[in-house]
Amino acid sequence: MKAFADLLERLLFAPQRNAKLTHLGAWLESAPREDRGWGVAALNADLDLGRVKSSMVRRLATGLMDEELFAQSYDFVGDLAETVALIWPQGDAHRQQNYNGPALHDIVTSLQHAKLDDAEGMIKSWLDELDVTGRWGLLKLITGGMRVGVSARMVRLALAETYNQPVEDIEEIWPLLTPPYDDLFDWLDGRGTKPSAQGRAVFRPLMLAHPIDDDHTDSINPKDFLAEWKWDGARVQLASAEDGVRLFSRSGDVINAAFPELVEEWGWHGVLDGELLAGTPDAVEPFQHLQQRLNRKKAGAKLIAERPVFLRFYDMLMDGDEDLRPLPIETRRQRLLETVTAWQQPLMDVSPELEFNTAEDLQQWREQCREGHLNDGNLIEGIMLKARGSSYQHGRIKGLWFKWKRDPLTADLVLMYAQRGHGKRSSFYSDYTFGAWMDDGDGRRLVPVGKAYSGFTDAEMKKLDQFVRANTTNKFGPVRELKQTMVVEVAFDSIALSSRHKSGIAMRFPRFAHIRWDKPADEADTLETLKTWL
Amino acid sequence: MAVSSWIRPEQAGLTVKSRHPNSRFVIDALRASDRVVVTHGHADHARPGHGEVIATPETLAIMAARYGENFCQKRTPLRYGESLDMGDVTIRMEPAGHVLGSAQIVIDHDGKRVVVSGDYKRKQDPTCAPFKPIPCDVFVTEATFALPVFSHPDPDGEVKKLIHSLAVFPDRCHVIGAYSLGKAQRLIALLRQHGHQRPIYLHGAQQKLCQLYQDLGVDLGDLRPATAGEKGKPRADLAGEIVIAPPSAIADKWARRLPDPLVVMASGWMQIRQRAKQSGVEMPIILSDHADWHDLLATIDEINPGEVWVTHGREDALIRALGLKGIKARALSLVGYEDDAE
Numbered sequence: 035m036k037a038f039a040d041l042l043e044r045l046l047f048a049p050q051r052n053a054k055l056t057h058l059g060a061w062l063e064s065a066p067r068e069d070r071g072w073g074v075a076a077l078n079a080d081l082d083l084g085r086v087k088s089s090m091v092r093r094l095a096t097g098l099m100d101e102e103l104f105a106q107s108y109d110f111v112g113d114l115a116e117t118v119a120l121i122w123p124q125g126d127a128h129r130q131q132n133y134n135g136p137a138l139h140d141i142v143t144s145l146q147h148a149k150l151d152d153a154e155g156m157i158k159s160w161l162d163e164l165d166v167t168g169r170w171g172l173l174k175l176i177t178g179g180m181r182v183g184v185s186a187r188m189v190r191l192a193l194a195e196t197y198n199q200p201v202e203d204i205e206e207i208w209p210l211l212t213p214p215y216d217d218l219f220d221w222l223d224g225r226g227t228k229p230s231a232q233g234r235a236v237f238r239p240l241m242l243a244h245p246i247d248d249d250h251t252d253s254i255n256p257k258d259f260l261a262e263w264k265w266d267g268a269r270v271q272l273a274s275a276e277d278g279v280r281l282f283s284r285s286g287d288v289i290n291a292a293f294p295e296l297v298e299e300w301g302w303h304g305v306l307d308g309e310l311l312a313g314t315p316d317a318v319e320p321f322q323h324l325q326q327r328l329n330r331k332k333a334g335a336k337l338i339a340e341r342p343v344f345l346r347f348y349d350m351l352m353d354g355d356e357d358l359r360p361l362p363i364e365t366r367r368q369r370l371l372e373t374v375t376a377w378q379q380p381l382m383d384v385s386p387e388l389e390f391n392t393a394e395d396l397q398q399w400r401e402q403c404r405e406g407h408l409n410d411g412n413l414i415e416g417i418m419l420k421a422r423g424s425s426y427q428h429g430r431i432k433g434l435w436f437k438w439k440r441d442p443l444t445a446d447l448v449l450m451y452a453q454r455g456h457g458k459r460s461s462f463y464s465d466y467t468f469g470a471w472m473d474d475g476d477g478r479r480l481v482p483v484g485k486a487y488s489g490f491t492d493a494e495m496k497k498l499d500q501f502v503r504a505n506t507t508n509k510f511g512p513v514r515e516l517k518q519t520m521v522v523e524v525a526f527d528s529i530a531l532s533s534r535h536k537s538g539i540a541m542r543f544p545r546f547a548h549i550r551w552d553k554p555a556d557e558a559d560t561l562e563t564l565k566t567w568l
Numbered sequence: 569m570a571v572s573s574w575i576r577p578e579q580a581g582l583t584v585k586s587r588h589p590n591s592r593f594v595i596d597a598l599r600a601s602d603r604v605v606v607t608h609g610h611a612d613h614a615r616p617g618h619g620e621v622i623a624t625p626e627t628l629a630i631m632a633a634r635y636g637e638n639f640c641q642k643r644t645p646l647r648y649g650e651s652l653d654m655g656d657v658t659i660r661m662e663p664a665g666h667v668l669g670s671a672q673i674v675i676d677h678d679g680k681r682v683v684v685s686g687d688y689k690r691k692q693d694p695t696c697a698p699f700k701p702i703p704c705d706v707f708v709t710e711a712t713f714a715l716p717v718f719s720h721p722d723p724d725g726e727v728k729k730l731i732h733s734l735a736v737f738p739d740r741c742h743v744i745g746a747y748s749l750g751k752a753q754r755l756i757a758l759l760r761q762h763g764h765q766r767p768i769y770l771h772g773a774q775q776k777l778c779q780l781y782q783d784l785g786v787d788l789g790d791l792r793p794a795t796a797g798e799k800g801k802p803r804a805d806l807a808g809e810i811v812i813a814p815p816s817a818i819a820d821k822w823a824r825r826l827p828d829p830l831v832v833m834a835s836g837w838m839q840i841r842q843r844a845k846q847s848g849v850e851m852p853i854i855l856s857d858h859a860d861w862h863d864l865l866a867t868i869d870e871i872n873p874g875e876v877w878v879t880h881g882r883e884d885a886l887i888r889a890l891g892l893k894g895i896k897a898r899a900l901s902l903v904g905y906e907d908d909a910e
Contacts, residue, residue: 046841049831049850099716100892106885107717113842120717120839127722166721170841181842460819460848503821 035135035164037065038073039171045182054184058192067223068139071214074193076175078186080213083145086153088177091118094158098122113181115173122161122169130165139214141172187285197222202239202428205286209236235273237286238305238351238359239428243418243435254436256396259419260363261388262348263403264437266321266415267311268328272296272345273352274303281310291332296345296381303354306370307426308347308385315344315383318413322530344381347374348418351426359426366426388417403440415527416440442525443567444547445470445559448480449520452502453513455487463502463514464495468522470537472561480518481537481561489525489546498549521553522546529567537561539568571680571706571875572903574657582684582708582900586677588655593622595673595684605659607686608670609634609749622646624661626669626784630749633780648697664688665699666857667750668781674702683871684708689856690863692723694757695750695786699867707873708900711881712858713836716889720836720860726853727758730810730832733851734764737830738808743823744832745815745849748774750857752812753781755834756788758855759810769794769806771813771822794825802827819848836860865889877903 041061048054058077062070075081095118096104104121111117141160145153157176161169174180190208194201199222207229211218220226246254269284279297283289290297293310312327313319326341327333350370351359358366367387374384390396396417403414416439424434447468455464465487469480490498501520508515525547532540539561574586581597581604593603596613606614606623609630614623616635620642621628628643646652648671651660656678661671666687673684683704690699713720734742746752752774759768767790770778778791794811797803807827817823818831833849836856844852859867864886868876876897878886883899890897 043841046845047850047852049848100888102888103716103885106882106888107715110715110882111717111840111842116841117717120719124719127725166719454819461821461824 035138035141035160035172036168037061037134038069038076038138038175039135039164039168041073042171042174042180042182043167045180045184048183051188054188055192055195058184058189059196062192062196066137066139067219068214069137070219071216072138072142074189074215075213077180077182077184077189079178079180081142081175081178082213083142083176084147085150086145086148086157086176088114090150090154090157091115091173091176094118094154094161095121115177116170118161119166119170119173122166125162125165127165130163130168133163133165135164135168135172136160141175142214145176193218193222203228205239205428206236207231209286209288210234232355233276235275235278235280235305237271237273237280237282240269240271240284240307241349241426241428241435242430243437244430244432246419246436246438254393254419256390256393258422259436260367260422261390261396261399262385262418262420263388263414264416264418264439265309265311265318265346265385266413267309267324267346269308270310270345271305271307271351272347273305274299276303292327292330293343294333295338296343300377300379302373302377303352304350304373305352306345306347306374307349307351308345310343311346312341312343314342315346315380320413320530344383346383346385348385349426361425362423363420363426364422400438400440414440439527442527442543442547443529444523444525445564446521446550446553446557447483447524448518448555448558449501449516449522450480450482450518451513451515452498459495462495462499464499466498466522468524469518470559470561470564471556472537482535483537483539483561483564484524484526484541484544486524486544486546490549494546494549519555521550521555521558523548523550529564531568539564569678571682574677575675575682575706576903577900584657584675584677586656588657591655591657591677593654593659596686603654604640605673606631607664607673607684608666610667610687610747613686616640620644622652622659624648624669624671627671628669629780629784630669630777633776634749662700662702663697665690665693665696668696668753668784668786670696670750672700672702674704680705682706682708683873685710687712687858688867689859690867691720691856692758693754693857694761695753695781701867701870703871703873705874706877707868707871707875708877708879709864709868709886710858711864711878711883711886713856713860714864714878714882714886716861716885718836718839718856718860719862720839720856721854723758723855724762726834726855727755727762729851730759730853731762731764733830733832734808734810740828740830741806741809741811741826742832742851743811743813743818743826743829744834744853745818746774746812746834746855748814749777751834751855753778753786753788754857755812755853755855756791757786760787760789764810765789766809767792769809769811771811771817773814773817774812796825800824865893868895 044057045054108117190204191201194204210229217229221228271282273280279299280288281290281293281297311318312323323341350366371384388399400417419436421434447470449466450469451467452463453465455462467482467485469482471478472481505517506514507517524544526541526544528542530540575584580594580599580601582595585592593605594601595605596607597604600617602619604618604621606627609627614631616639618640621640622644625645628645631639646661648661648663651658658676660674664670664672664686675682681704683702687710688699746755756768769792782788803825804827830850832851834853834855838844838852838854877900879900887897
């Protein structure tokens, strides 16, 4: 337990992702075989200790000390595991230093099988023996939610690096696994074969696209690529097998409960890649509408009726047990089109191919994204280019898939507030809030419309930092209010209505395009102008 | 007569005033006062602009170093163990173990004794005299870390953590945030005790007080200024070295001169992991110049006063815990007001 608790502490304080990966790797290499799986489960919030819950920890603590003193302590610390770890009577420090505590797997399996009363006694005796870090780790294990800044993806990356396997292979079999992942570790240790997905609806790692900009389009020969719209929805994967139908988000989470209408069994097995869109195949709706569905973990009948969604596929990875991924894209598209057309499912269709012969044709398609190829100009984010003859490969492979986004919109806005960045930027004011002019009858004033922290060079960031320090008019905690003189040309993808912001609008993907050192603030854009892009 | 008839909190601070015309003085006065007794040199206790200041010679030297030679009209040094009569009130200084020169004020009047602890600690500190328990009728205690969650570890273990990190990350500059009076010098002295004899580099704000400590006979070894590198580039020669700076500087512009800094913070607050994490610290060192929960309670047990008054901090918890033990305790801010109501 001590080693795992030390790992948690190192992870909590490691500022960079790479440092976290190093700590995870070191622990995986040194931890006893039986401990690894339970540790990984705990980090993934995938550990079930049966009836042992946080309420037991609370009870242990209040049995130990006056309830009011406990309440004041908990109030101050704000984390149950840490509070109890700190107030637990200090044992013999010297003994604790050389004591490793019970093994992680012993703790987990004992608690999973213990009667409630016995479990309480066990936890007590472990707490007496462990030092404060050990107690903290044990209690985190029990209360769940590690809060040490490690994602499930990071754990899989650490596994891949430590055992020298492609992370995509681990991602692919991950949905098959349950703690303590014996079959996974048997494979990673070279004692067993890779767990197989046959007959099970599991997530397959996605093929991703590289962004391209106008400067690079010359080097792309149109004859080598297929083109499709880049829909403004959410990338999803639909998998259907003997064990059910599952809809996965792009990170591999099952989102069936949020979209029950899309996961009804329809008598086909395989895996499809596509876009989740708001509206119906005949009338696509903007991303904002989809957002309302994405925000909900579960959807009720009313929401489903008010905010319909559907699936628009562009690739087929599996057909039954046949793996189509090694086949050329033209073949996969053909199979996809035939299959989906034959179903006549109302909530599923196929993203059409865009016909073109020359680079100019392509450019014309792209210009239509913004101007409204369909009824509404905000449904298409750009164009996807996919290399002819290419197989489906997970990850972002050079030269195969490209996304060519529509031109961004731009506006001249005034810097209003600045805040320090994180990590390497922690000594620089590099996060900015900017505003547009508004006249509400009380005179002309700036109202915040967005935030950005990218799009400038390091040299520009230093100059901006100097500007912030020299032009601060007020401080609110970490936030500096600025003299309203600096104009920035901000690029953004679109503007949507938002009731959460005072300005009434929200920008998507804002970033700096140019710093307008020359432009007077009163010539910046107005809120009215921004609203014309709604 | 009740003790609170001659010592009670007023707007200027905790004030002693008997019937004798020459008896009046304020302890750690918040506003300019004629006669002030100062427990120690931290800015929230020692302020400039008073008439007479009575304090230990070390505290007076610290105030002069911080505020200039004219920080008050008259200085009255009072060594540990020495007493001073003010009319029918007698005061004496005894070590509090908080920072160099820090004192408890022992006040005798009318057959009663009140001890004002000021800030104090019981754990090891090579840079100042250790706390001395004095029996008394009323003990006025601090309560900075008065919550059961504060159980400060042995300082040796914390310093070892730091030295271990220097060995593991020999290419990273270890920049430590530490208050410039007391904490910085204690940390340096502890590092020296643990055999770290390399030069230690100081932020400008730390240099004056470290020099004063050295002048007053506290050996801190080889200290050098952490000046900026050429053209604002990081100073490569600080890799693997220890740099001490005020907490406010470690994540600011100033720290850009340091090569691949590993941010350390030395404070009693570092005990709360999530808080330490939120402050952007990569390595928390739990080193406090205040008594932790157990030491607060143990000290009161040891002194066994008739009554405890608790100064601001987390007084609710301490008063609650003392009450459960059957010890009479109340918040200092309410002393006198409650009596009026009685």
